[in-house]
Amino acid sequence: MTSKPSEQKTGQLVVPGDRIGVIEEFIPDTGTYVRDGVIYSKVIGRVLVDLTHKRVTVHQLAESAKVPVTGSTIVGQVSNAQNETAGVRIFEVGSEKVEGVFQGILHVSDVQMRYVDSMFDVCKAGDILRAKVISEKNMTYHLSTKDKNLGVVYAFCSNCGSLLEPRRQAMHCPKCGRIERRKLASDYGVGLVERRKGEEENEG
Numbered sequence: 001m002t003s004k005p006s007e008q009k010t011g012q013l014v015v016p017g018d019r020i021g022v023i024e025e026f027i028p029d030t031g032t033y034v035r036d037g038v039i040y041s042k043v044i045g046r047v048l049v050d051l052t053h054k055r056v057t058v059h060q061l062a063e064s065a066k067v068p069v070t071g072s073t074i075v076g077q078v079s080n081a082q083n084e085t086a087g088v089r090i091f092e093v094g095s096e097k098v099e100g101v102f103q104g105i106l107h108v109s110d111v112q113m114r115y116v117d118s119m120f121d122v123c124k125a126g127d128i129l130r131a132k133v134i135s136e137k138n139m140t141y142h143l144s145t146k147d148k149n150l151g152v153v154y155a156f157c158s159n160c161g162s163l164l165e166p167r168r169q170a171m172h173c174p175k176c177g178r179i180e181r182r183k184l185a186s187d188y189g190v191g192l193v194e195r196r197k198g199e200e201e202n203e204g
């Protein structure tokens, strides 16, 4: 006499108006609404499907949670860089922290207007960069840095980890003297440092 535990499946992130299913398949529950037999999401959240009871709900993300959308300006850390693409872990949208894990991808053709040969001249793993979301598919955010204020805002020496300083056309490591290349945002090294100072003042 064991009651079978509900079989549940957590699905994708949805925003209000996203189609989730039809009433022939599921019983609509919290966080959903129905129009003409179609179930839509009412909130920003994750779809939760109870396969045992054929019930579908949308588990709302915290109200303060920010989610990147097409057109958002994001800040993230480069998780990996290959010749043609770089992966970016997004942690801010606008200037607010995001809740959850959002993965961005920057393609070498979206770096700047003029031709860029290799992503290795643009950013490296560990760098912090600002970019714009140009499209989103299956929770992968395609990014662009085709603007003066977009690009790397914080770059680290791949030899010793020090903060790199812009010098003429390249980046210079003040500690070990290594020369590297990056696609910089116009306020490289300024924005984050200033904000850090501000945060310290607020705390004290």
Ligand SMILES: [Zn+2]
Pocket (backbone or CB within 6 Å): 157, 158, 159, 160, 161, 162, 173, 174, 175, 176, 177, 178
């Ligand atoms: Zn160095």
